[in-house]
Amino acid sequence: MSGAWPGHAKDSPAYRKILLALLFAGLATFAQLYSLQGVLTGVASEFGVSPADAALSVSAATLGLALAVIPWSAVADRVGRRRTMTWAIAAAVVLGFLAALAPTFELLIVLRFLEGTALGGVPATALVYLHEEVQKLHAAVAAGTYIAGTTLGGLAGRLVAGPVGELLGWRAGVLAVSVMAGAAAIAFILLSPRPRGFLPVLHGQGPSLASRIGANLRSPRLLVVYAQGFLLMGGFVAVYNYLGFRLEAPPFLLPASLVSLLFLAYLSGTVTSRLAGDLSGRFGRLPVLLAAVPVILAGLAITLTGWLPLVVVGLVIFTGGFFAAHSVASGWTSVLATTGRAQASGLYNFAYYAGSSSLGWVGGLFFGHYGWIGVAGFTSALAITAGLLAVLVLRGAPGASGRRTR
Numbered sequence: 001m002s003g004a005w006p007g008h009a010k011d012s013p014a015y016r017k018i019l020l021a022l023l024f025a026g027l028a029t030f031a032q033l034y035s036l037q038g039v040l041t042g043v044a045s046e047f048g049v050s051p052a053d054a055a056l057s058v059s060a061a062t063l064g065l066a067l068a069v070i071p072w073s074a075v076a077d078r079v080g081r082r083r084t085m086t087w088a089i090a091a092a093v094v095l096g097f098l099a100a101l102a103p104t105f106e107l108l109i110v111l112r113f114l115e116g117t118a119l120g121g122v123p124a125t126a127l128v129y130l131h132e133e134v135q136k137l138h139a140a141v142a143a144g145t146y147i148a149g150t151t152l153g154g155l156a157g158r159l160v161a162g163p164v165g166e167l168l169g170w171r172a173g174v175l176a177v178s179v180m181a182g183a184a185a186i187a188f189i190l191l192s193p194r195p196r197g198f199l200p201v202l203h204g205q206g207p208s209l210a211s212r213i214g215a216n217l218r219s220p221r222l223l224v225v226y227a228q229g230f231l232l233m234g235g236f237v238a239v240y241n242y243l244g245f246r247l248e249a250p251p252f253l254l255p256a257s258l259v260s261l262l263f264l265a266y267l268s269g270t271v272t273s274r275l276a277g278d279l280s281g282r283f284g285r286l287p288v289l290l291a292a293v294p295v296i297l298a299g300l301a302i303t304l305t306g307w308l309p310l311v312v313v314g315l316v317i318f319t320g321g322f323f324a325a326h327s328v329a330s331g332w333t334s335v336l337a338t339t340g341r342a343q344a345s346g347l348y349n350f351a352y353y354a355g356s357s358s359l360g361w362v363g364g365l366f367f368g369h370y371g372w373i374g375v376a377g378f379t380s381a382l383a384i385t386a387g388l389l390a391v392l393v394l395r396g397a398p399g400a401s402g403r404r405t406r
């Protein structure tokens with residue numbers, strides 16, 4: 001029976017193919033989602049809008065993704081995780097090309113919203129796909145590896161869009177990312193194994209979609225895990241949205257091509273995501289999640305200095321702490337959900353990207369009124385709140401300690 005499928009063993013060819021395929025899915029998704037973040041100054045200049053308004057090109061995509069993850073999770077329950085991700089990536093690549101050609105700022109925002117809506121099919125189902133297809137013993141490590149892949153996608157999108165955008169304009173930068181995402185999408189389709197652990201949810205059988213969502217919204221522990229994504233991601237996007245504006249202004253006066261290189265800090269997240277997965281299996285998810293909060297705060301404090309090398313060091317530390325926390329929280333969702341795992345994952349992603357679109361924009365208000373210290377203080381408050389909620393609610397939860405859960 002497919003319901004008895006134990007999952008692919010770690011280091012088996014199929015296990016490695018799944019992780020590699022999801023790495024390419026993450027690359028295609030997050031390169032497109034955040035490519036505009038690498039060319040925000042160009043968007044603001046061409047359309048004559050403020051930094052906060054230019055950042056709406058990022059927020060619109062993340063808002064579309066946030067609103068789409070639950071519908072996509074319902075699609076995935078019916079047609080399968082792999083097929084859902086294939087449809088989502090293909091649609092997003094087409095919309096990414098169209099967004100790069102948008103003649104007006106208003107149309108750019110609409111197309112970015114639709115692109116984000118398409119992209120919602122990947123994060124809504126990727127971790128559920130992993131949970132169904134790999135052995136439970138290695139699920140935390142596999143989830144950490146997938147999150148590490150998403151950092152590479154976000155990094156690649158910004159690093160390609162920024163330098164190309166400075167040479168040829170922001171539109172060329174976004175087009176280049178779309179071409180790269182299309183190649184990654186093809187790699188995902190070719191590499192991903194056919195699912196063996198998927199059981200379709202047939203219409204009229206089992207709990208309804210509303211009841212599956214409701215069950216996950218009634219769990220205080222899941223709500224706090226969702227809050228981790230909302231609060232931490234909101235602060236993370238605020239930092240990366242407005243740091244470029246700070247560094248291109250006095251006293252730094254850096255060109256956009258050099259500012260885009262700061263996204264190499266994402267590589268620290270690639271490392272810490274996988275490390276957090278390993279440490280969670282040994283010491284439990286809660287200690288690793290809580291340890292990430294002071295790392296985030298320390299990184300933010302260091303970015304307040306006026307010396308560029310220290311700003312870079314602070315950004316690297318901050319980024320590593322954020323992705324460690326995100327890796328733990330996102331992987332924890334499937335462990336805590338007793339029904340509707342796809343919807344539980346979708347709700348986490350809804351909260352995560354709702355934080356990105358709303359709090360990432362709110363950070364611009366702090367930047368406009370108080371400068372960089374306002375963004376750092378705002379983000380620090382969000383991280384502290386997330387840590388306090390985790391301490392109060394997640395102690396004793398399945399997976400919180402080092403004992404492995406079934």
